[in-house]
Amino acid sequence: MSALVTLWSVSLILCLVGAVALVALIVVRIFSGRASRNRERVRRRLTPALLGGDANVEKLSGAELRFATDLALELAEFMRGTDRAELLAVAAALGVSDLLQKRARSRTAQDRLTAIEALALFDDHTGVVEQALDDSNPHVRLGAALALSARGDAPDLMTLVRKLRIGEAENSLLLVSLMSDIAACDPDAVRALLTDEAFPEAGKVAAVDALADSGYSHAPLLAELAANPRGAPDLQPRVFRALGRTGHPVSARAIEAGLASQDWRIRAASAEATGQIALRRFAEQLGGLLSDDHWWVRFRAGEALLRLGEPGNAVMNRAATGADALACRAATTLLAEKAAA
């Protein structure tokens, strides 16, 4: 019986605790409402100062500095070039960068990331941003790496690979942006990752996409990877798609082999690449793929044929009137789609 009464008592106590917490939060809300009106007033007053470009201003403190910091970051998000540089100079004079340095040590990862990204906009705080590469939160580490690489101030790629644990703990698609920035100034470092047997496949996927984005000159390496897969089945379709994006005809032989691959993902990616590079001599092989078992392969083959011009159209028209039902449907519908587009 006592257990039953205890249950009742505990439930009443819990209710009371919940009610007290709610009342406390409501009281806090009433006061924060006043603070928010004050915030609006300060923002209205500070906006002309921040946009005025005159760095000869007095340092702020307390709530005003917090409001000024948030406002400066919002404005900086929409500005570029000298306008942003002038804004940041005023912000620094107001004490914004000092507060950001404090926030970079906050216990909240969200605050640290925002502060780190903002500090990277200032020229004289990259040291703090570099320290954030050792942060305990992976989002903060990646944010710091992206901010540094966007400035061209990132440490060498192997350091980033180690600190971010790229390909192991860190597999974000944002690694492509990071590696693209790095490939712009140090393409050999990114290329080296692709030939490193020990480097995880997930990281290689990002490296492949980054090299494809940075252009033509990496096509031979990608073609070599396509022709000689190193036991990474999920990487291969990405390599073929990357070949298409480079637009380099050096990959023709690899793509021809890809069109006949056992893996439907590679056939689809190769068909897509054929259209992107306009490899007209593969029109017949693409025509064969119009009757592939996989819809994505048929679709990509049809799309590619329509990009090849006359030889592609000829194959499509032939398939549209042919006896193979799958190829006929793909060709007829895609031709009609193109005509309507």
Next chain:
Amino acid sequence: MNAGAEAIALVVIVMGLAQTAFNLVQLIYAGIALGTRPPVPRGATLWRRYSEQAPAISVLAPAFNEELSIVESVRSLLALQYPDFEVVVINDGSSDGTLTKLVESFGLRKVERYVDEAVEHAPVRGFYASRAIPRLLVVDKENGGKADALNAGINCSRTPLFCAIDADSILEADALLRVVRPFIDEPHLTIAAGGTIRIANGCKVDAGRITEIHLPTNFLALVQIMEYLRAFLMARLALGKMQALMVISGAFGLFDRQRVVEVGGYSRDTVGEDMELVIKLHRHMRDLGLPYRVEFIAEPVCWTECPEDIRVLSRQRARWQRGSLECFAKHKDMALNPRYGRIGMLGFGQILLVDVIGPLVEVLGYILVPLLWALGLLALPWLLAFLAVTFTLGIFVSMATLVLEEIQLRRFIRVRELVALAVIAVVENFGYRQLSNYWRLQGWWQFMRKQKGWGTMTRKGFRTG
């Protein structure tokens, strides 16, 4: 005192305690999830960070007899902030002017479209598109239900991800940018992600956007706001953190198209098609032995209109209950099966506790415990313990959810709204909770009778600005 009466009361109290204990665990997990969630940047920051790498998304919007709202809904979808997306509206055999409205308003004409046949659905009558709006495709098909329409949308989509929504709901402009985060952070693992559903009753809507957030004045709508808070902020967030999420709302979920195709798309023989899809995905990935993640994210919001009429609400709740039972019955081999890990033990355990046995035992308790006490067969402590598990602990869970919302998200703008919800957190336990359990029993009855179909959902329409 009577031993039989005490045994009945004990069963009811233990069940209630088990549910409360699970709710408390969920509250703790939800708190941890919110406290440790990745940084939540502003919309502009999100765009800068994600726009280059965000994977393309097909937004699938099934529509059935929605001529009054469809044009505004589609305009709102076309204005979503996302770098690469297409909107596929599937007219599911509407008998009103839904298709005509779409064709006339967006200058559409009949086109051909080469589509996959990966999942089954009722025949498509035609495709409509416009050169001026290349992001928009309208699929006109024979009526087959929501799951059937979504399957048609999946076949039409040409992107790696698709987002299933209700055509009459309103996605916040940056909802796609926010819900795609797990697919960017863990592209090799994430197969599905759900966002929060919020109730738009009372809010002002202008040009397909929520412009002013207000609480509704209707009591039933207010109570549903509290229910949605518990369902999304507490339960789904916690189960997502535990990696035991069993349902992603049909009104807003993002999925890996290839994985969904592998499980055959949405099942057309259940009204719990959204829950069943997630269960099928769990089963598939576990059978393949592949690592994967199904996530829930609190920030992206989809606004929906909830029923304010008691008859419509009762039908909806009975249908939801039936959907849960259908899913449980269909996949009962997974329940409490260690082979399916936390999905079998935790996810199905929760369905068993909350959806399968919960309403039966609770209603039994409402009838028998006070009666047995009044007849002198039970001592007062038994009645008090029963009141604790059905009323006071229920109030505590609701208040704790509201505290969590206020500390972490602060989505209710005015103080008086917070006060109103605090009152609702108490009041809902007296009358509404019992009624809700009665509707769930109706769902049980429908399930036993193998009743099919959705029934009608009458909508009042959003309050425009």
